[in-house]
Amino acid sequence: MAKSIDVSDLHIYYGDFLAVEGVNLTVKSRSVTAFIGPSGCGKSTMLRSLNRMHEVIPGARVEGKIVVDGQSLYDPSVDPVAVRRQIGMVFQRPNPFPTMSIYDNVLAGSRLNARRLKRSEADAIVESSLRRANLWSEVKDRLGRPGMGLSGGQQQRLCIARAIAVEPEVLLMDEPCSALDPISTSAIEDLIHELKTEYTIVIVTHNMQQAARVSDDTAFFNLKAAGQPGRLVEFNPTRKMFSTPDEPSTEAYISGRFG
């Protein structure tokens, strides 16, 4: 059920400001694609354009094409709300709904859309989502407790469970580990490895080792100069990217000689 994503000639604007320029890439299905690059180079913007989340910011718009499974995401007949149901997202900071229990947080996607579920169906979704997020054994005895009571790493896995409970095709992760300690980070990385057998995953990260550890393909974004739009510098299999990159600036960034 996982889908590939074709991005062709994509420009992203905030009002008149061109934030990201001329991106072409293909995200392969059932693989992990990492977006790396310095702060402000537009990689998060790029990620958000993949499920039209950037539209939440007033004035943001997109030119070019993003095609998922033969359907153009920006076709006028496409409802962004429906796009987001199929392309889920996990955020930088864990953000469980504070008014909901762990159980309700997992079901939030259905509950918030007022979808009626039978009790047994709901239980099944909660259990399987939490199992897939490697959280079941830790929370199965306190499903009724508030989600905010968990540790940061557990909250983030709860958010992943919430995202996969609506059975998306693609999972976008925006620096999912940057607010977490090393142990929680490694738990999430293990989880990413397991999830890629079922989902297409795109992850933005600042951590080069993390990109090397979890991803199959890597896209390196950079600014031409300060004030210029961000652009895709290089897109290659991760192995190649971290050993013999095509571009000298990629090598400079990866090896820490940045600039």
Added chain:
Amino acid sequence: MTSAPMVLSQARLPRWAPALVAVVSLALAGLPALLSGWGPVRWVFAAVAVFLVAMPLWSRLVEGRRAAVDRLVTGLIHTAFGLAVTPLVWLLYVVVRSGAPAINGEFLSVSMLNVIGAEQGGIFHALIGTLLITLAAAVISVPIGILTAVYLVEYGGRSRIARTITFLVDVMTGIPSIVAGLFALALLMLLFGPAFRAGIGGSIALSLLMIPTVVRSSEEMMRLVPDDLREASYALGVPKWRTITRVVLPTSLAGLVTGVVLAISRVIGETAPLLVVAGATDGVNTNLFDGRMTTLPVFIYSQYASSTPVGYQRAWGGALVLIALVMVLNLVARVIGRIFAPARGR
């Protein structure tokens, strides 16, 4: 080149100096107080005056001019606070002392119907009126207030309309209550003729005063909801309106309720608009849409205006009940805010 030694120690008064001056001032003022039989209030005032002169004087002699000015201002500012709290304490004391004797079971459970002279009357009709009129005002203003706040926070952004509305809400907080009453009256006069009086007119007037408070507090509370939660909801494919009704409003619920209760506690003591539009009556009226209706503040005013000892007595009793009502509402609001605030952080 030799540098002068750095001097860090300077003549300073000891830490206990203000306390010492305070005691001495009390003693100094106590002398004339004893001799000419002043009450404790005069005594304290005199002592404060002595302190305000003595403390800067001593400081001037030991520490210098700048420190003396600092001590004078510190003294003045503390005095200002003390003086500002005095009316509150005095008023509460007077209300409790004069009001408590008036209150008994009958006072709370009978109306003023057919009460002549010094017979025992009661505030039952006024309690009913206050309850109905305030409830109706809340029913009118809470939806309008909260929905307007939703518009300002979630839809308006920085648009011209949103800024205009924000400005008008601010200006609306300043409408005199009597003007709100006249507005409701003018409205009813246009619709039903000049002699028409009804409780609902009072509700309209009160809601005019309540709406801006509700908008402001709801707006503030909804802005506290982190954008993370809205994004999380959008990312799950939830449409905007459901995100607002199922995520934003529940998350800020405690704050919304607190704001509404505080707004109610503010208008429940309003007198002037009800005086002109709802009028006054001695009996119980439970129909909001027909006939005069007395509220507790109007009851207090009309008993006061009767200028009789028993009238004053009833007025104080009513004032005690009213103050208790307002304070309880305030307390309830704070408690709700404390208890039901969603857990933040870990």
Added chain:
Amino acid sequence: MTTTASSERTERRLEVRPSRRGDRAFARLVGAAALTILFTLVAVFVFLAVQGWAGMTSGSATYAPFTSFVGYIWPLIVSTLLASAIALVVAVPFSVGVALFISHYAPRPFAAALAYVIDLLAAVPSVVFGLWGGRYLATYLQPAHMWLHDHLGFLPIFGEPSPNGRSLFTAGIVLAIMIMPIMTAISREVFMQTPRLHEEAALALGATRWEMVRYAVLPHARSGMVSGMMLGLGRALGETMAVAMVLATTPTVTLDVIGTASPATIAANIALNYKEATPERQSLLIATGLVLFVVTFLVNFAARWVAGRSARRLGS
């Protein structure tokens, strides 16, 4: 591809959910609520104008003991301004002092509780203030009336003192107590927004606490304080019951604020005369209400404008 897979596929097409309709309806609902505010304010003005017009233009008998609308409302305006002026003169220093006490002088842990105590003062209903002012404060202030007359009697505002203390002066003091909380709250807020950096810079130069307040806090807060004062003024102009209950009124023009012969304020006059009013007098009272509305509207407008301007200047 099997049939089940393709049917699942059609079920999960992107255009499948018509969520726009709910969104649009909800947006209209909240937009309508916001516009209600606009229409209400316009309606207040229009209704008062429609009903009050007759009051401004009816036969001269309506305005007894005066003969015209201007003649009728003039003493009321003078009284309103005098009472508000007294309230401001008393309340301004106190509110600044109390706000400074809470923001910079009181021990940190108590500051919030002290602010709450001042807010409680704002929660006391005006009718209770009126009751207390008329029955207690007036009596206690009577000696002050005598003193003012004896020592400052050469000023026209301190004429023959009222024997029971129920004067415009006492009413002004009650108003001062009533408007102090809001003025304190606003001053306190701007005092607390003083950039830490400025305060620390002053202290680092060896300033005493008062010098720090004077050179770092007060200049920063000036327009906020002005705005707070104007809001207080708006309240004082429109406050009804406290004045109506403290003052014994006579419809004459007098500058004497401690005597018994002061006219009511506009607001108090409406409350006091409402019961016995004929339809013509009702229109007249509504017309005076319209004047009050316009005046307070302008004062509040100016206050918000000053506050908004300083907020823009500080770039917040």
